[in-house]
Amino acid sequence: MALRRRPRLLLWAGLSDFFLLLLFRGCLVGAVNLKSSNRNPVVQEFESVELSCIIMDSQTIEPRIEWKKIKNDQTSYVFFDNKIQVKPVTPVCRVPKAVPVGKAAMLYCQESEGNPRPYYRWYRNDMPLPTDSRANPRFRNSSFLLNSETGTLVFSAVHKEDSGQYYCIASNDAGSARCEEQEMEVYDLNIAGIIGGVLVVLAVLALITLGICCAYRRGYFINNKEDGESYKSSGRPDGVNYIRTNEEGDFRHKSSFVI
Structure with a gap:
């Protein structure tokens, strides 16, 4: 050799x-x-x-x-x-940080240097996960599938029991390597709180709309424009026009008549 x-x-x-x-x-x-x-x-x-x-x-x-x-x-x-x-190098793992109860989730584990192509295993809290949660009574409250060839761990609907520390190990005949632990939190979705918040927002919008309509009816939004170029005072006699200039102020102009 x-x-x-x-x-x-x-x-x-x-x-x-x-x-x-x-x-x-x-x-x-x-x-x-x-x-x-x-x-x-x-x-x-x-x-x-x-x-x-x-x-x-x-x-x-x-x-x-x-x-x-x-x-x-x-x-x-x-x-x-x-x-x-x-042997494989340290795989790249992607784990969602937080997922609501009942929603789908997908975890990724990928390694590109191992030869032959490695196979993958996922662990939760240092416990190996089976390829199908239905095949192990210990995971009867979970619903996931593990693809050992691609490294994907797919949850169709997460449960509270699925919360924990996850990591993946890539292995072949030459050796193995693992990624760092990452936490996935599964939290309850507060439906009542969401509905209550939506109702409060709708009530506030309705009050704002009602206030705008009342103000419009009372004329708060009507603007009276005044003509600032020339005007005729009602307190001055007819036939006499007053013109204001910057230097002289008001002066009186009488109408001329030709007989």
């Missing part, structure tokens, strides 16, 4: 970095004797290296052999069946 590392690094592939995981089919596990022809290989960058796993003796017919890359006590990837399998 040819391996490569990042530039400017040497590939050291001893048993402290690579481990063999033998998984056997069935319930019985038999003894297996293994041998490696190159226990401490040292290789330059971009050169090939062969890591051997020789089964000297085995009580099983077809043991499953996996190579795992361990770094900082964490599995980086798994090599099996001529394929590299990468």
Whole structure:
């Protein structure tokens, strides 16, 4: 098996970095004797290296052999069946913060780097949830469906018992990863309070409309416009016009007659 590392690094592939995981089919596990022809290989960058796993003796017919890359006590990837399998990274979870009783709700869990594609499990208060709430009597007061392939947890109608701390775990053959806990609160919807509030608003609107109608009938909204350009005073005699100017004030003009 040819391996490569990042530039400017040497590939050291001893048993402290690579481990063999033998998984056997069935319930019985038999003894297996293994041998490696190159226990401490040292290789330059971009050169090939062969890591051997020789089964000297085995009580099983077809043991499953996996190579795992361990770094900082964490599995980086798994090599099996001529394929590299990468463990999932921390999935992105979306949980609604508050949902009224009887309403639908959907929780999302997504991870895009795991290979092969991971499967998902949801937990509430550290308790694993089944794929169908109807299949478990413990969740008879819930109504949800879990899609382990897409990571969606769908509630058709939430109940008070559905409140709690939720998190999701994405897993494949190479490992698993989980998201942080998020709380979902299920609250009662106060129908009586909503109806009362609507009635109060309607009453206030009716009073405002009635007040506007009364004010209009009493003439509060009628504006009397006065002509400010010229006027004729009723207290002055007919035939005499008074004209106001800015410099002279009022002056008297008498009508002229031609005989």
